[in-house]
Amino acid sequence: MTELDKLRNQIDHWDQQLVKAFEGRLETVMEILEYKRKAGLPIYDRSREEKVIKRILGKLNKPEFKQETETLFRQIIAISKKIQSKTLFPFNIVLIGFMGTGKTTIGKLLSKGLDMEFVDLDTLIEERLGMKISQYFEKEGEAAFRKVEKAIVEEVSSRANIVISCGGGVVLDQENIANLKKNGKLLLLQAKVETVLERLKEDDTRPLLKAQDLVVKIKDLLDARGSLYIKSADYVFDTDGKKPQDIVDEVIKRLLNH
Numbered sequence: 001m002t003e004l005d006k007l008r009n010q011i012d013h014w015d016q017q018l019v020k021a022f023e024g025r026l027e028t029v030m031e032i033l034e035y036k037r038k039a040g041l042p043i044y045d046r047s048r049e050e051k052v053i054k055r056i057l058g059k060l061n062k063p064e065f066k067q068e069t070e071t072l073f074r075q076i077i078a079i080s081k082k083i084q085s086k087t088l089f090p091f092n093i094v095l096i097g098f099m100g101t102g103k104t105t106i107g108k109l110l111s112k113g114l115d116m117e118f119v120d121l122d123t124l125i126e127e128r129l130g131m132k133i134s135q136y137f138e139k140e141g142e143a144a145f146r147k148v149e150k151a152i153v154e155e156v157s158s159r160a161n162i163v164i165s166c167g168g169g170v171v172l173d174q175e176n177i178a179n180l181k182k183n184g185k186l187l188l189l190q191a192k193v194e195t196v197l198e199r200l201k202e203d204d205t206r207p208l209l210k211a212q213d214l215v216v217k218i219k220d221l222l223d224a225r226g227s228l229y230i231k232s233a234d235y236v237f238d239t240d241g242k243k244p245q246d247i248v249d250e251v252i253k254r255l256l257n258h
């Protein structure tokens with residue numbers, strides 16, 4: 001056996017140890033999940049993650065590998081959360097609602113908190129079109145945009161275990177809703193007209209809100225869409241006066257109680 005063969009055997013040995021430890025850790029993660037569920041304890045604990053990392057790094061025999069160890073354990077924790085989320089939420093979490101209700105903001109935070117992949121439909125549409133939605137509206141008009149949106153909705157709806165933030169207009173087409181519901185629960189975010197106005201008054205990325213009187217425009221659109229949002233929703237959340245992270249915590253709590 002050459003020196004290299006010997007070293008490779010050592011690597012094989014460590015890999016076996018790692019796999020065993022990893023499998024054991026994941027099993028325990030699932031046991032903890034079951035225990036917390038039965039005891040009605042909170043599942044996600046952000047402060048605990050930091051404590052775990054700190055404890056591990058404090059006990060290193062080889063401090064020269066501190067950064068690499070931190071990277072590894074952050075990844076291990078992320079995988080553990082992902083497997084928990086997959087078990088707890090075996091469906092896509094789909095955010096719907098009017099412009100400015102926070103679908104993109106909450107979706108991003110939710111995906112981070114649950115370690116579920118995030119898809120913002122508008123971002124995906126812009127990537128595919130190679131231009132901003134407002135540019136596309138100007139060039140091709142709203143009807144063309146809705147066609148593109150519909151195709152993307154259909155495509156993304158076939159995926160699993162993801163958080164999807166929709167554009168405010170997806171509810172205009174019932175086939176979009178039927179597609180999103182195949183694999184997902186629809187969470188409606190709501191906000192008062194004044195809240196939407198406050199959040200979007202400086203924003204020029206929503207082509208439908210380019211109007212002289214923004215309040216009237218928002219009210220008109222909400223009048224036309226209000227019942228569609230309610231009809232499509234599996235859960236409803238009010239967002240006025242709430243911090244994004246508090247809304248995320250509320251969403252997780254409500255989903256867990258079902």
Ligand SMILES: Nc1ncnc2c1ncn2[C@@H]1O[C@H](COP(=O)(O)OP(=O)(O)O)[C@@H](O)[C@H]1O
Pocket residue numbers: 097098099100101102103104105106165199200239242243244247
């Ligand atoms: N709960 C909230 N409180 C305060 N500002 C918010 C809240 N949710 C979203 N925002 C802000 O409102 C604007 C629109 O949010 P966004 O997530 O893009 O909404 P949507 O995707 O529903 O159109 C952003 O500037 C965002 O930072």
Ligand SMILES: O=C(O)C1=C[C@@H](OP(=O)(O)O)[C@@H](O)[C@H](O)C1
Pocket residue numbers: 097098099100103104122133166167168169170205206207208
């Ligand atoms: O309500 C709508 O019809 C739209 C909402 C926008 O998304 P947000 O709701 O994320 O702003 C975007 O899809 C497009 O400007 C049209």
Ligand SMILES: [Mg+2]
Pocket residue numbers: 103104105122165166167
């Ligand atoms: Mg958005």
